[in-house]
Amino acid sequence: MRSNFANSGKLVRFMLRRERVTSAIWIIVVALFSAGLAPAMDQMFSEPGARQQFGESINNPVMVAMMGPTYGIENYTAGAMYANMMLLWIIIAVAIMNIFLVVRHTRADEEYGRVEVIRSAPTGRLAVVNAAMVTAAIVNIILAIALGVALGVVGVESMGFAASMLFGFVVGIAGFVFAGIAAIFAQLASNRSGATGFSFLALGLFYMIRAAGDMQGNDVLACISPLGLAHRSQVYVENNLWPFIILLVEAIGCAVAAYALNAIRDLDQGFIPARPGRSVAAKSLLSPFGLAARILRNMTIIWIIVMFVLAASYGSVIADIPTFVGDSPEYLQVIGIPEQIVNTMTDADKAKIIVDYFGVFVISMMTLVALVPVINTALKIRVEEREGRTEQVYAAAVPRMKYLLGYVILAFVLSILIQFASAAGLYSATSVLEANPFTFDGLLQAFFVYLPAMWVIIGFTVLIVGLFPKTTGAVWGLFGFVFLVSFLGGMPGLLPEWLQNVSPVKHIPQLPLAEMTFTPLIILTVIALVLTVAGFFFYKNRDSVTA
Amino acid sequence: MATLNLETVELSKKFGKVTALNGIDLAVNEGEVFGYIGPNGAGKTTTIRVLLGILQATKGSAKVFGLDAWKDAVEIHKRLAYVPGDVNLWPNLTGGEVIDLFVSLRGKQNKERRAKLLEQFDLDPTKKCRTYSKGNRQKVALVAAFACDADLFILDEPTSGLDPLMEQVFQECVLEQKNLGKGIFLSSHILSEVERLCDRVGIIREGKLVETGTLSELRHLTRITMTVATQSPITGLETLTGVHGIRTQPDGLSFQVDSAQVGDVVSHLAQFGVKKLESTPPTLEDLFMRHYDSANVGV
Ligand SMILES: Nc1ncnc2c1ncn2[C@@H]1O[C@H](COP(=O)(O)OP(=O)(O)OP(=O)(O)O)[C@@H](O)[C@H]1O
Ligand SMILES: [Mg+2]
Numbered sequence: 001m002r003s004n005f006a007n008s009g010k011l012v013r014f015m016l017r018r019e020r021v022t023s024a025i026w027i028i029v030v031a032l033f034s035a036g037l038a039p040a041m042d043q044m045f046s047e048p049g050a051r052q053q054f055g056e057s058i059n060n061p062v063m064v065a066m067m068g069p070t071y072g073i074e075n076y077t078a079g080a081m082y083a084n085m086m087l088l089w090i091i092i093a094v095a096i097m098n099i100f101l102v103v104r105h106t107r108a109d110e111e112y113g114r115v116e117v118i119r120s121a122p123t124g125r126l127a128v129v130n131a132a133m134v135t136a137a138i139v140n141i142i143l144a145i146a147l148g149v150a151l152g153v154v155g156v157e158s159m160g161f162a163a164s165m166l167f168g169f170v171v172g173i174a175g176f177v178f179a180g181i182a183a184i185f186a187q188l189a190s191n192r193s194g195a196t197g198f199s200f201l202a203l204g205l206f207y208m209i210r211a212a213g214d215m216q217g218n219d220v221l222a223c224i225s226p227l228g229l230a231h232r233s234q235v236y237v238e239n240n241l242w243p244f245i246i247l248l249v250e251a252i253g254c255a256v257a258a259y260a261l262n263a264i265r266d267l268d269q270g271f272i273p274a275r276p277g278r279s280v281a282a283k284s285l286l287s288p289f290g291l292a293a294r295i296l297r298n299m300t301i302i303w304i305i306v307m308f309v310l311a312a313s314y315g316s317v318i319a320d321i322p323t324f325v326g327d328s329p330e331y332l333q334v335i336g337i338p339e340q341i342v343n344t345m346t347d348a349d350k351a352k353i354i355v356d357y358f359g360v361f362v363i364s365m366m367t368l369v370a371l372v373p374v375i376n377t378a379l380k381i382r383v384e385e386r387e388g389r390t391e392q393v394y395a396a397a398v399p400r401m402k403y404l405l406g407y408v409i410l411a412f413v414l415s416i417l418i419q420f421a422s423a424a425g426l427y428s429a430t431s432v433l434e435a436n437p438f439t440f441d442g443l444l445q446a447f448f449v450y451l452p453a454m455w456v457i458i459g460f461t462v463l464i465v466g467l468f469p470k471t472t473g474a475v476w477g478l479f480g481f482v483f484l485v486s487f488l489g490g491m492p493g494l495l496p497e498w499l500q501n502v503s504p505v506k507h508i509p510q511l512p513l514a515e516m517t518f519t520p521l522i523i524l525t526v527i528a529l530v531l532t533v534a535g536f537f538f539y540k541n542r543d544s545v546t547a
Numbered sequence: 548m549a550t551l552n553l554e555t556v557e558l559s560k561k562f563g564k565v566t567a568l569n570g571i572d573l574a575v576n577e578g579e580v581f582g583y584i585g586p587n588g589a590g591k592t593t594t595i596r597v598l599l600g601i602l603q604a605t606k607g608s609a610k611v612f613g614l615d616a617w618k619d620a621v622e623i624h625k626r627l628a629y630v631p632g633d634v635n636l637w638p639n640l641t642g643g644e645v646i647d648l649f650v651s652l653r654g655k656q657n658k659e660r661r662a663k664l665l666e667q668f669d670l671d672p673t674k675k676c677r678t679y680s681k682g683n684r685q686k687v688a689l690v691a692a693f694a695c696d697a698d699l700f701i702l703d704e705p706t707s708g709l710d711p712l713m714e715q716v717f718q719e720c721v722l723e724q725k726n727l728g729k730g731i732f733l734s735s736h737i738l739s740e741v742e743r744l745c746d747r748v749g750i751i752r753e754g755k756l757v758e759t760g761t762l763s764e765l766r767h768l769t770r771i772t773m774t775v776a777t778q779s780p781i782t783g784l785e786t787l788t789g790v791h792g793i794r795t796q797p798d799g800l801s802f803q804v805d806s807a808q809v810g811d812v813v814s815h816l817a818q819f820g821v822k823k824l825e826s827t828p829p830t831l832e833d834l835f836m837r838h839y840d841s842a843n844v845g846v
Contacts, residue, residue, distance in 0.1 A: 017640075117649065120631075267596065
């Protein structure tokens, strides 16, 4: 039994050595970014009572679904507000870090044949997965301490040192649960992308379970999700310890399950048996474009289904939104309904207005999520290049530009398909209602109006692929920024106006509420084209970079 | 009777419906260099992975140093070094770091030995693995293996990317270990290498061990090529058992003869007045071709 873990210690040291850069960057960015936002939120409301009012206004189902239940309203301190609004997002970032970390050291190394050589040394059967979990634990502890200290010393009165440490450790333990979940999927899936994909799907699912539970005020449902559980710590107000303990038990449970699965499977195998494929290629595969389409096929289909279902699940709650929101003027304001409309709207059209504003919110949210597969599609050629597979394609007399064009066209096409799927998903759920608030045309327009902004991001991706192939992380940086602007941009004084204007999404008219204007759309499309063409130009003239 | 370094009995491995190994009986003695050869997909790598305890046998048993390959993997691996056919390393670590990792996992470092091997293999340990060529990656794995104080070396096509000079260095390393009494299990497609290094050879085909023995034993099972020139024309050769492929040459005949029948053939030839007689023992390649080409099986 002990021999199953033999040499785990040395592997841990080795993994930490491999992690020294990546994890260090994650920890520093998470700690600095999180701590940096704390004083900004503290100073946002200088007048006494203003924060209180804001707290009451965000205590509505939509915001609760997004950020978890509001707490500490009786005396809404900056700390309460910070933890309330930020905890989940920080946990999601840390969960992503953990998923990548664990998959990198388990399934990915296995796929590359590195685990085989490690296993030929006197290391235990479970040593690799065990070492990956221990490494994740250590990284999470360091992150917890760094985050806790950073929040503790940043000088916000209501954020005491001990409570800040609790905040850090709640984030760390919740992240560690996702390390455990990733370790399980690293056993179940038979390759790296499967393991990563399923883990992300689990993260998304847990976010939605929590949102559903919190919105209905169903604590049990919300606490099925580690995210909901973590939020119950109510840091800076109640400072509960019990969620931490349950999360710790969950994480250990996941790790044990992963060990058990690992023990009963062969190296390089998953639990989904491989079946023989075609012996002769389909005609559709036999072109550079066909190859690109084939490489992306499964991911594309899965994403389109996911987006359809996600949109439908939003659509299914939309009829209840007016009841949830009720008459409270604050709620109406938070959904984004301007005061003069609130004042002038009649009981007859009130529900419709609320639904319209909620619809706009859902559409922008869905569009941001849709950017993930779209960016991945445009970046795929870079992944292929890094793994040394483009070389053979180019050696087969395929012009570089033509192969790149395949991926870029697919990214553009996917942006349209996915917006269509979202519109269809939303419409399919609302069409069963007695009075459907949407027309299909209207929804399609509202989703499609975002396309030029998505194209700018595709263009930026192509430019990076052409110009800075080694720093594709910049694309995800831009994505994070766009996300931030869309969700926190509304908070007064948090992000300066000029900075917000860098986000292409900011310039999109939010149909059907805003009036349609073509000028920004045309400008964005032109920018997208210029970026794309520039990317092609640089790609044509650069070396292949296989690392 | 020498003690066994590794032994498999009725070893079978299935991947779903695919049978990769089908009743392999191997026995490799201590201090022996064993060559394991066979066509692509025959099951060499699968055998090795079962011996390493990273695949679990479907049926039968696999033992190394008398210990169970699956259950006692850790104990076994303390005395064993392995070089895989496809060497994939961590792109952001240097060759030196990787070598140290593998050696330290097995036990104590031997700095001198490491330095000597690096020099022999002409390897720069300060480069990141992502910048190594295929051959250089293989050298990293070889140095890591030979720098260990192992009793058994399992090598899966260890030289497929090496240049001839490095191939030479590799062979010297193997012979050095052999002289120290270490066991070596070498799977390879490079037959000259196997012929030069191995005491015994096993040939695997479609998951079955079709032949094992010393090279001379194996040769005994096959045919010798003879070229003969005589004073009077040869007659009746085709009526002898064990003679095949008779062909007319400018100054005589050439044919193949089963090793067991050589005596009969030579006395038959004597009556025609032999002017010249050349006999070529089968190379491993001939042996091989016979087993590799499925159409010829059993000929
Ligand atoms: N994980 C697996 N799943 C299914 N089949 C497998 C798996 N691994 C190996 N096989 C099959 O088992 C057989 C033996 O493969 P193995 O890798 O042992 O061959 P090999 O003798 O090492 O060949 P080569 O000389 O090409 O290295 C092959 O038919 C192969 O397709
Ligand atoms: Mg092989």
